[in-house]
Amino acid sequence: MDPLLPVLLFGSFGLLLLLHFPIAAALGISSVLVIAVFDLAPLELVPQQLLSATDSWTLLAVPFFILAGNLLAKTAISERLVRLARVVVGQFPAGLAMVAVIVSIFFAGISGSGPADTAALGAILIPGMVAAGYDKRSAAALMAAGGGIGIIIPPSIALVIYGVVANASISKLFIAGILPGALVGLSLFVVSYLLFGKDPDIRPEKRGSLREIGAALRDAAWGLLAPLIILGGIYGGVFTATEAATVAVVYGVIVGFFIHRDLALSDLPGILVDTGITTGVVMLLVCTASLFAWVLNTSGVAAAAATGLMRLATGKIVGLLLINAVLLVAGCFMDAISIFYILLPILLPVVKALGLDLVHFGIVMTVNMAIGQITPPVGVNLFVACGIARISMKEISRAVLPMVAAQAAALLVISFWPDLSLFLTRFMR
Amino acid sequence: MIRKVWDNIEEGALCLLLFFMVTITFVTVVTRYVFDLPLSYIDQLVPNMFVWVTFLGASAAVKRRAHLGLSLLYDLFPAGGRAVVDALILLGCGAFFLGTAWFGLKIVSLQMENRLTTSLGYPSWFVGLAVPVGSALFVVRAVEAWARHRRGA
Numbered sequence: 001m002d003p004l005l006p007v008l009l010f011g012s013f014g015l016l017l018l019l020h021f022p023i024a025a026a027l028g029i030s031s032v033l034v035i036a037v038f039d040l041a042p043l044e045l046v047p048q049q050l051l052s053a054t055d056s057w058t059l060l061a062v063p064f065f066i067l068a069g070n071l072l073a074k075t076a077i078s079e080r081l082v083r084l085a086r087v088v089v090g091q092f093p094a095g096l097a098m099v100a101v102i103v104s105i106f107f108a109g110i111s112g113s114g115p116a117d118t119a120a121l122g123a124i125l126i127p128g129m130v131a132a133g134y135d136k137r138s139a140a141a142l143m144a145a146g147g148g149i150g151i152i153i154p155p156s157i158a159l160v161i162y163g164v165v166a167n168a169s170i171s172k173l174f175i176a177g178i179l180p181g182a183l184v185g186l187s188l189f190v191v192s193y194l195l196f197g198k199d200p201d202i203r204p205e206k207r208g209s210l211r212e213i214g215a216a217l218r219d220a221a222w223g224l225l226a227p228l229i230i231l232g233g234i235y236g237g238v239f240t241a242t243e244a245a246t247v248a249v250v251y252g253v254i255v256g257f258f259i260h261r262d263l264a265l266s267d268l269p270g271i272l273v274d275t276g277i278t279t280g281v282v283m284l285l286v287c288t289a290s291l292f293a294w295v296l297n298t299s300g301v302a303a304a305a306a307t308g309l310m311r312l313a314t315g316k317i318v319g320l321l322l323i324n325a326v327l328l329v330a331g332c333f334m335d336a337i338s339i340f341y342i343l344l345p346i347l348l349p350v351v352k353a354l355g356l357d358l359v360h361f362g363i364v365m366t367v368n369m370a371i372g373q374i375t376p377p378v379g380v381n382l383f384v385a386c387g388i389a390r391i392s393m394k395e396i397s398r399a400v401l402p403m404v405a406a407q408a409a410a411l412l413v414i415s416f417w418p419d420l421s422l423f424l425t426r427f428m429r
Numbered sequence: 430m431i432r433k434v435w436d437n438i439e440e441g442a443l444c445l446l447l448f449f450m451v452t453i454t455f456v457t458v459v460t461r462y463v464f465d466l467p468l469s470y471i472d473q474l475v476p477n478m479f480v481w482v483t484f485l486g487a488s489a490a491v492k493r494r495a496h497l498g499l500s501l502l503y504d505l506f507p508a509g510g511r512a513v514v515d516a517l518i519l520l521g522c523g524a525f526f527l528g529t530a531w532f533g534l535k536i537v538s539l540q541m542e543n544r545l546t547t548s549l550g551y552p553s554w555f556v557g558l559a560v561p562v563g564s565a566l567f568v569v570r571a572v573e574a575w576a577r578h579r580r581g582a
Contacts, residue, residue: 285497
């Protein structure tokens with residue numbers, strides 16, 4: 001391998017990234033540069049590679065889960081879940097912050113995207129928390145951090161992509177994400193209590209009567225059922241992820257049009273267009289990132305980098321710490337999809353040499369990506385939360401530090417306790 | 430009227446494609462589990478439509494500035510510097526996607542010459558065409574967005 005090849009590949013990619021090129025275009029351009037300069041393949045390979053990356057039955061789960069999330073978000077399920085959580089736990093210290101975390105966990109079981117969760121729940125809870133006396137910056141930061149749970153708890157676009165790239169069972173990854181996602185939620189509980197528990201400016205919520213709780217529970221029941229249907233089918237070995245996603249869409253249609261009747265036929269084109277555009281953004285990244293991964297593999301850069309990394313990673317503990325550090329830094333500057341495609345060809349040989357389970361590692365990597373969604377400068381959930389709260393990136397970047405610390409602590413536990421991820425998968429059919 | 434149609438081509442196609450993709454997939458799930466009758470020959474059609482959604486969706490996303498980027502340094506530039514960077518981005522993305530469209534067309538014309546078909550009987554170039562069409566539209570939308578931005582809209 002020519003030593004100039006990785007310099008050109010990563011150098012041009014980094015430069016284009018800094019120049020504000022769309023990440024998907026930066027990946028494509030730097031790949032084509034290397035293919036042309038080092039004559040790796042005829043350029044007809046480029047459109048072929050882009051096409052074959054998205055011509056996939058498995059990845060169909062991506063648009064379908066995005067569509068299901070968009071449908072359910074329009075049916076006011078988020079409002080109903082918030083109302084239920086408010087009457088149940090609102091009365092406790094830092095009650096509304098607890099509500100935010102609980103609802104984030106439940107909503108993660110419906111939606112598979114961090115920014116989508118932050119947008120759906122933040123729109124209700126950030127103004128709600130501010131009205132109750134919470135600091136605006138911390139409230140926005142908490143919602144951004146809660147949104148990250150969306151990609152750990154299934155369904156999850158990140159886990160689908162990891163499954164495709166690492167060739168691991170997506171059904172198992174989904175089930176393995178449940179407990180670690182709950183642990184990340186728990187870490188946010190602790191941080192909420194420490195931050196807001198003794199804040200004198202916060203007005204406590206009124207205690208809900210049993211009757212109110214019952215009414216709110218009936219109202220939210222269809223929302224609470226959605227994750228059970230999606231996961232139940234996967235857990236019982238009935239559905240693949242793609243099929244479960246289709247069933248989720250149909251469930252959303254039935255609830256939206258026939259049960260809650262929040263949806264009208266005229267909403268449908270808008271929902272479909274939004275879904276198509278989000279899919280385009282995600283899948284263009286998948287396409288050009290897989291071209292980049294092809295260059296990494298074909299040129300031998302991936303193998304060389306893996307060999308180098310293996311020399312440094314002398315054991316499981318050092319190796320996992322090292323990998324986590326690399327992923328956390330990468331997460332600050334890149335989106336989850338690019339990281340899966342760029343780093344997995346390098347990391348997978350190391351992971352196998354260290355004797356780590358591929359499903360467990362998928363969860364570790366995804367928790368890293370969830371943290372990456374709330375670390376500046378590229379933290380997609382932060383952008384969304386900033387927009388809702390009308391604060392600057394600078395303000396939220398400082399306010400989110402305690403949440404980053406809490407999630408990093410949860411990440412350590414998840415990294416070194418594989419059974420937390422793998423326990424539930426043992427009972428799968 | 431023509432203007433409105435032109436501005437919303439991708440959106441219209443995305444609606445139709447996604448609607449049929451979900452419907453077909455759900456029907457195959459039902460026939461597989463309820464009637465124990467796998468319609469597996471249809472499995473190829475939906476991923477093929479998915480290719481179109483990807484490339485048309487990517488083009489539509491340009492209009493909404495939805496593609497992710499790192500604005501860290503960009504935000505520090507003065508207005509003049511940003512104008513230069515904007516032009517560079519347009520040139521770079523334009524070159525990449527026009528090149529992709531060109532080589533994509535070459536593949537499509539090869540598929541047409543050899544009259545390749547998929548298992549469902551429709552021609553293979555129907556799938557391949559998504560790459561050049563989507564890439565070319567991507568560039569058109571990027572130029573339009575750039576011109577709008579220059580006019581200060």
